[in-house]
Amino acid sequence: MAAQKNYGGHRELILLCALLSALWEVGRGQIRYSVPEESDKGSFVGNISKDLGLESQELAKHGVRIVSRGRTQLFALNPRSGSLVTAGRIDREELCAQSARCLVNINILVEERGKIFGIEIEITDINDNNPKFQSENLEVKINEVAVPGTRYPLPEAIDPDVGLNSLQSYQLSPNHHFSLDVKTGEGGTLNPGLVLERALDREEEAAHHLVLIASDGGEPPRSSSVHILVTVLDVNDNAPVFAQPIYRVTVPENVPPGTQLLTVRASDPDEGTNGEVAYKFWKISEKQSPLFQLNEKTGELSTAKSLDYEESAFYEMEIQAEDVGAFMGTTKVLISVEDINDNRPEVIVTSLFSPVLENTLPGTAIAFLNVHDRDSGKNGQVVCYIHDNLPFQLEKSIDNYYRLVTWKHLDRERTSMYNITVMASDLGTPPLSTETHISLHVADTNDNPPTFSQASYSAYIPENNPRGASIFSVTAHDPDSGKNAQVTYSLTEDTIMGSPLSSYVSINSDTGVLYAICSFDYEQIRDLQLLVTARDSGDTPLSSNVSLSLFILDQNDNTPEVLYPSLPNDGSTGVELAPRSAEPGYLVTKVVAVDRDSGQNAWLSYRLLKASEPGLFMVGLHTGEVRTARALLDRDMLKQSLVVVVQDHGQPPLSATVTLTVAVADSIPDVLAGLDDIKNPDNSEDSDLTLYLVVAVAIISCVFLAFVVVLLALRLWRWHKSHILQASGRGLVGLPASSFLGMEGVQAFLQTYSHEVSLTADSGKSHLIFPQPNYAHTLISHESCEKNGSLLTPIDFQEGKDEAASVQQAPPNTDWRFSQAQRPGTSGSQNGDETGTWPNNQFDTEMLQAMILASASEAADGSSTLGAGAGTMGLSARYGPQFTLQHVPDYRQNVYIPGSNATLTNAAGKRDGKAPAGGNGNKKKSGKKEKK
Numbered sequence: 001m002a003a004q005k006n007y008g009g010h011r012e013l014i015l016l017c018a019l020l021s022a023l024w025e026v027g028r029g030q031i032r033y034s035v036p037e038e039s040d041k042g043s044f045v046g047n048i049s050k051d052l053g054l055e056s057q058e059l060a061k062h063g064v065r066i067v068s069r070g071r072t073q074l075f076a077l078n079p080r081s082g083s084l085v086t087a088g089r090i091d092r093e094e095l096c097a098q099s100a101r102c103l104v105n106i107n108i109l110v111e112e113r114g115k116i117f118g119i120e121i122e123i124t125d126i127n128d129n130n131p132k133f134q135s136e137n138l139e140v141k142i143n144e145v146a147v148p149g150t151r152y153p154l155p156e157a158i159d160p161d162v163g164l165n166s167l168q169s170y171q172l173s174p175n176h177h178f179s180l181d182v183k184t185g186e187g188g189t190l191n192p193g194l195v196l197e198r199a200l201d202r203e204e205e206a207a208h209h210l211v212l213i214a215s216d217g218g219e220p221p222r223s224s225s226v227h228i229l230v231t232v233l234d235v236n237d238n239a240p241v242f243a244q245p246i247y248r249v250t251v252p253e254n255v256p257p258g259t260q261l262l263t264v265r266a267s268d269p270d271e272g273t274n275g276e277v278a279y280k281f282w283k284i285s286e287k288q289s290p291l292f293q294l295n296e297k298t299g300e301l302s303t304a305k306s307l308d309y310e311e312s313a314f315y316e317m318e319i320q321a322e323d324v325g326a327f328m329g330t331t332k333v334l335i336s337v338e339d340i341n342d343n344r345p346e347v348i349v350t351s352l353f354s355p356v357l358e359n360t361l362p363g364t365a366i367a368f369l370n371v372h373d374r375d376s377g378k379n380g381q382v383v384c385y386i387h388d389n390l391p392f393q394l395e396k397s398i399d400n401y402y403r404l405v406t407w408k409h410l411d412r413e414r415t416s417m418y419n420i421t422v423m424a425s426d427l428g429t430p431p432l433s434t435e436t437h438i439s440l441h442v443a444d445t446n447d448n449p450p451t452f453s454q455a456s457y458s459a460y461i462p463e464n465n466p467r468g469a470s471i472f473s474v475t476a477h478d479p480d481s482g483k484n485a486q487v488t489y490s491l492t493e494d495t496i497m498g499s500p501l502s503s504y505v506s507i508n509s510d511t512g513v514l515y516a517i518c519s520f521d522y523e524q525i526r527d528l529q530l531l532v533t534a535r536d537s538g539d540t541p542l543s544s545n546v547s548l549s550l551f552i553l554d555q556n557d558n559t560p561e562v563l564y565p566s567l568p569n570d571g572s573t574g575v576e577l578a579p580r581s582a583e584p585g586y587l588v589t590k591v592v593a594v595d596r597d598s599g600q601n602a603w604l605s606y607r608l609l610k611a612s613e614p615g616l617f618m619v620g621l622h623t624g625e626v627r628t629a630r631a632l633l634d635r636d637m638l639k640q641s642l643v644v645v646v647q648d649h650g651q652p653p654l655s656a657t658v659t660l661t662v663a664v665a666d667s668i669p670d671v672l673a674g675l676d677d678i679k680n681p682d683n684s685e686d687s688d689l690t691l692y693l694v695v696a697v698a699i700i701s702c703v704f705l706a707f708v709v710v711l712l713a714l715r716l717w718r719w720h721k722s723h724i725l726q727a728s729g730r731g732l733v734g735l736p737a738s739s740f741l742g743m744e745g746v747q748a749f750l751q752t753y754s755h756e757v758s759l760t761a762d763s764g765k766s767h768l769i770f771p772q773p774n775y776a777h778t779l780i781s782h783e784s785c786e787k788n789g790s791l792l793t794p795i796d797f798q799e800g801k802d803e804a805a806s807v808q809q810a811p812p813n814t815d816w817r818f819s820q821a822q823r824p825g826t827s828g829s830q831n832g833d834e835t836g837t838w839p840n841n842q843f844d845t846e847m848l849q850a851m852i853l854a855s856a857s858e859a860a861d862g863s864s865t866l867g868a869g870a871g872t873m874g875l876s877a878r879y880g881p882q883f884t885l886q887h888v889p890d891y892r893q894n895v896y897i898p899g900s901n902a903t904l905t906n907a908a909g910k911r912d913g914k915a916p917a918g919g920n921g922n923k924k925k926s927g928k929k930e931k932k
Contacts, residue, residue, distance in 0.1 A: 033084065034122040037092035037102075042085045045075060045121060048108065049082025052117065063111025067350035067370065067401075075106055075121065084119070092123045093160035100162060107399065109351055114365040116401055127165040127218025131157035133226040138212075140194060141231045141326025144202040151181055152194040153330070156283065157214030157224060164217035173211040178230070180212070194228070202232040236325020240266040240277045250336040253309040261292075264299040266321030266329050273324045282320035282330050287312070292335075294319060301333060309339040310374045341379040341428025346372050347436040350401075355441035358412040367404040367438060368397070371424050379428035386422055394422070404438070412442040413479040446484040446538025450476035452546040457532075459514070462553040463522040471505065471514040474546065476534035484538040487512075492531035492545070497524070504528060505550070514548075522554040523596050556601040556650020562658045564592040576662045578640075580632045588617065588662055591624035593646040601650035609657060610643035617662070619644055626660065638664050 033046035048054075054062055060079055076087040096102030102123040107116050134155055142152065159167040170192045172180035177200060181193040192212065208230035215223040242264060249262045268275040279299045281289070292315075293304045299319070315335040322328045351368040360366075373380040384394055384402055391410060395403045404420070418440045425433035452474065459472035478485040489512040494501040505528065507514050512534075528550040535543035565576070576589040595602040606624040611617055613636060618629040626642065640662040647655035 030118050030120060032120045032122070034124055035086065035090070036124045036126050037090050038126055038128055039086050039090065041088050042078075045084040045086060046119075047082065048077065048084045048119075052108070052110065054082070054110075062113070063109070063351075065109055065111075066106055067109045067116065067368065068106035074104060090123055092125050093129060095123060098160060098162055098166075105399075107401065109368060111351055111353070114403070116368065116398055118398055125162050125165050127161055127216060127220075127222060129160045129165075130222040130224045131159040131167045131214035131216055132224050133157050133212075133214065135226065137227045137229065139229045139231060141233050142196065142200060143233045143236050143325060143327075144200045145235045145237070146196055146200060148196050148199055150196045152196070153328075154192040154194055154212060154228070155226070156189065156191060157226075158285070159214075159216050159222075161216060161218070166216055167214055168217040168221075169215050171213040171215065173213075175208065175210055177208060178210060194230075200232045206232050208232075231326070233326050236270060236274045236323065236327055238268055238270040238274070238323075238325075239327030240268040240321040240323050240329040242266045242319075242321060242329050242331035245331055247331060247333045248336070249334070250338055251303075251307065252338045252340050253307045254340045254342060255303060255307065257303050257305050260300055260302045261335060262301050262333070264301065264319050264321075264331055264333065266299070266331070268321075268323045268327070270323060270325065275323060277321045277323055279319055279321055281317060283318035285317075288315050288317060291315070292317070307337050309337045309376065310343065313337050313339070313376075339376045339379055341375055341426065341430070341432060343374040343379075344432040345382045345384075345424035345426055345434045346370075346374075347384070347422055347424045347434055348372075349436065349438060352438065352440075354439070355443040356406075356410070357443045357445055358410045359445045359447065360406055360410060362406050362408055365403045365405050366392070366440060369394070369402040369404060369422060369436075371400050371402060373426050375426065375428060379426055381427045382424050383427070384422065384424045386420060390418060390420060392418070392420060410442050412444045412481070413448060415442065416481075417441050444481045444484055446480055446536060446540055446542060448479045448484075449542035449544045450478040450487045450534035450536055451544060452476050452534065454546070456547045456549065458549045458551065460551050460553050461516065461520065463520050463555050464557055465516050465519055467516060467519055469516045471516055471550065472548065473514070474512045474532050474534075474548065476512070476544065476546075478536050480536065480538070484536055486537040487534050488537065490533045490535070492533060494531075496528065501528075501530070505530065507532065514550075520552045522552045522598070523558065525552055527551045554598045554601055556597055556648060556652070556654060558596040558601075559654040560593045560595045560604055560646040560648055560656045562591065562593045562646060562656055565589065565658065565660060576626075576660060578628065578632065578662050578664050580634070580636075580664055580666045582628050582632055584628055584630050586628040588626045588628065589660065590626065591619070591644050591646065591658060591660070593624065593656065593658075595648050597648065597650065601648055603649040604646055605649070606644060606646055608642060609645040610641075612639075612641040613637065616640065617642055626662075632664055636664055640664060 031046070031048075031051050035043065035045045048064070052064070054064065064077065066073070066075065066077060073087050074090055075084055077083075078085050092102050095104070102125070104121045104123060106119045106121065108119055109116050138155060140152055140154075142150075157167055157170075159165070167190060170180060170182050170190065172178070172194075177196065177198045179195045179197050181195045183191045183193065185191045194210070210228040210230060211225050212228055213223055213225045215221050243266070244264075247262055247264055251259070251261055264279060266277050266279070268277050278296050279294055280296060281294055284292075291303065291305050291307065292301060294301050299321075301319070314337065317333050317335075318330050319333055320328055320330050348370045349367060350370050353366045356364070356366050369384070371382050371384050373382050382400070386392060386394060386404075391406055391408045392404055393407045395405055397403050404422075420438040420440060422436040422438065423433060424436070425431050457472065457474060461469070461471050474489065476487050476489070478487055488509045489507050490509060491501060491505065491507050496504060502517070504517055504520075504525075505514055506517055512532075514530075530548040530550060531545055532548055533543050533545050535541050578586065578588045582588075591606055593604055593606075595604060604624075605621050606619045607621065608617065608619045615629055616632075616636065617626055617640070619626055619642075624644070624646070626644070642660040642662060643657055644660060645655050645657045647653050
């Protein structure tokens with residue numbers, strides 16, 4: 001509470017200081033001049049520029065002008081001389097009537113300083129008016145029995161000048177019967193009177209002619225005269241007498257014309273016609289005469305026109321009563337006009353500083369207002385105010401002037417124009433008010449930086465884009481106007497892979513559109529992080545930044561790259577081995593390939609394009625595993641040549657081929673002999689090649705026609721048989737169809753083979769040992785166990801191709817997952833399931849990539865002895881030592897080699913004669929041959 005009281009005391013002290021300062025400025029700013037009336041237009045009044053401390057050449061520069069209100073502008077500013085001059089003829093009598101001093105107040109506004117100076121100019125009187133009687137002729141009736149010494153009043157002359165220039169004396173023409181008597185009345189007025197000096201004799205002289213002269217004291221003096229006719233009458237010894245010497249009346253200004261104000265009454269004790277009285281105005285000014293009318297018989301005084309308090313608040317006149325005997329009596333009538341609140345306040349905007357900058361400090365004057373009400377008293381007291389919800393307030397200045405100032409900061413972006421309504425209301429009953437509207441425009445300053453619609457942006461562009469292609473467009477908005485809202489865009493300089501950012505992308509500084517300077521390569525650059533700057537064009541530019549992430553989208557522009565088998569660098573030919581005892585499904589080798597692309601563009605599939613022995617080998621669609629399709633026969637050639645094509649799934653797809661050489665033999669000498677034949681082919685075979693080809697083409701054509709016929713019959717027979725099986729409800733209904741491989745009516749489960757090949761030395765001879773295959777997941781009948789022949793009938797190659805094709809067309813399995821037991825291992829450790837599906841998301845494909853790299857690394861560290869010792873002549877076992885990862889590029893970020901949904905495990909267990917962990921069913925250990 002103490003703090004609040006102290007705050008209130010400080011506030012009162014501040015208000016008192018401000019009031020004293022304002023009064024000091026008013027007194028200090030008062031300047032006085034004088035000028036005689038009737039001066040010519042342009043007459044010098046005073047040196048304004050000197051008195052205000054300004055140079056004459058800078059009056060217009062400082063915004064000096066007259067802001068006084070009035071019907072007629074009496075004064076003007078001379079911008080050349082810097083002086084105040086008259087704007088026209090000034091009539092002091094018209095301006096101030098007969099006031100002792102005639103003062104005119106004007107106000108000078110200096111816009112640069114934001115101040116108003118009061119100027120007081122006195123209009124001095126000159127002798128420019130003659131004393132004037134109301135009429136040029138006057139008749140005075142005097143009874144012949146009048147006693148000498150009787151005084152008869154004469155009409156006064158009126159001189160609108162003041163001081164010595166006003167009426168000073170009267171003179172009467174010489175006459176033996178009459179003399180002039182001048183008395184001084186109230187207010188110093190001179191009242192002339194005619195005094196009878198000698199008795200009159202009507203019969204001697206019935207009329208007398210006199211001249212009354214009125215003179216002023218000017219230099220030179222001015223005068224006027226009136227002719228007086230004195231008529232001598234018969235005897236009438238009583239003069240009319242008014243009931244009151246002075247009549248007073250108060251009337252409101254809004255009375256209509258014809259309103260009776262009062263009635264004057266005079267009585268004459270004479271009888272007959274000598275007692276009849278007539279009323280007329282004896283003394284009334286020219287301005288008052290049209291406003292009032294007097295009934296000569298009744299003495300009723302009424303208004304002839306509407307009265308206006310603002311024109312005159314008081315009227316004074318004299319009324320005369322005269323009988324037929326020329327006896328007269330006079331009375332004075334005083335009329336006071338009462339003010340009525342019939343004028344609304346007037347608000348004039350004398351100066352307006354628009355537009356105003358939005359960073360204008362509080363307290364800055366933006367307009368000067370003059371408030372005036374023509375009424376008087378409370379009716380003329382005006383209260384001026386504006387609405388409180390605007391950032392402006394009114395401050396009282398000198399006289400009736402107000403300053404419109406700001407009281408808080410403006411914001412053009414929130415409000416660019418203010419419609420200010422100034423209310424002026426008087427204190428009359430009922431009060432009258434006036435509204436004045438001021439339109440104020442707010443000029444813009446650069447106080448807002450450009451802003452982006454988002455905190456960050458992301459854009460995508462496919463690789464191999466054309467140079468100059470449009471990438472993305474950013475837009476920043478600046479709420480300012482004009483140059484302050486003109487936004488230019490730029491990129492923050494940066495270095496990417498040793499090259500400046502400007503060599504990759506550019507931005508249009510006007511539109512914010514980004515363009516690609518170069519053609520991007522996904523395999524080199526995956527994404528770019530850009531910082532875009534938006535800057536306006538203000539005098540002090542403002543800016544803002546936004547991050548833009550530009551992602552490069554992969555396209556299928558890289559062909560698959562075969563990692564294994566690769567051409568040996570020692571000049572030898574890599575050969576894969578397959579024992580003649582291999583059963584169908586035996587894993588011969590695996591083709592390993594990668595693709596530098598990513599996603600679907602790196603999903604690879606494998607197929608057998610060409611084989612020297614059709615139907616002998618098959619390739620896993622997704623794994624690349626090369627397996628035997630049937631049991632090897634003695635008639636099969638030792639050297640088998642396979643061409644495997646690797647194709648990705650991009651649009652359009654790209655592919656690569658690899659040629660495999662498979663040696664089919666049971667012993668080392670057979671392998672070596674076959675390899676010698678490969679290195680040294682017989683030239684005679686080339687000579688017979690053409691003949692063989694012609695015969696082969698003819699045979700194949702015949703066989704194909706027969707095959708088509710047999711195939712159609714076989715299909716019809718199978719279709720008929722399937723309907724019979726469905727009708728009987730019996731058969732192998734409980735077994736999944738994917739577990740069977742149809743081979744000419746024989747259904748057998750898929751087998752998993754694991755062979756170990758080792759070289760032994762006995763008495764300097766090398767032996768190639770093929771242990772018995774390990775049968776897993778296989779159902780073998782007793783009859784097949786007793787027979788030494790092949791477990792499976794020969795497979796129709798064309799039919800196998802159809803089934804492989806159907807496998808390739810199988811839709812991807814969206815539920816593809818790896819179980820806990822399915823860990824990455826050597827690619828050839830298990831038989832491939834051709835019904836495997838592609839990964840369906842980025843995470844799964846990256847898992848596959850890691851698995852294939854781990855598989856390849858494990859294969860490089862395998863313990864296979866084939867090709868690792870002496871005397872192998874460059875034979876390459878599956879995943880032998882020559883297949884290492886030190887020269888293999890790391891494509892873990894974008895390479896995906898889809899595989900089957902079979903478990904990929906380490907083949908070490910099979911090398912040791914152990915069944916895979918996930919296997920079930922009968923297991924048979926393969927016996928190893930003893931050294932001889």
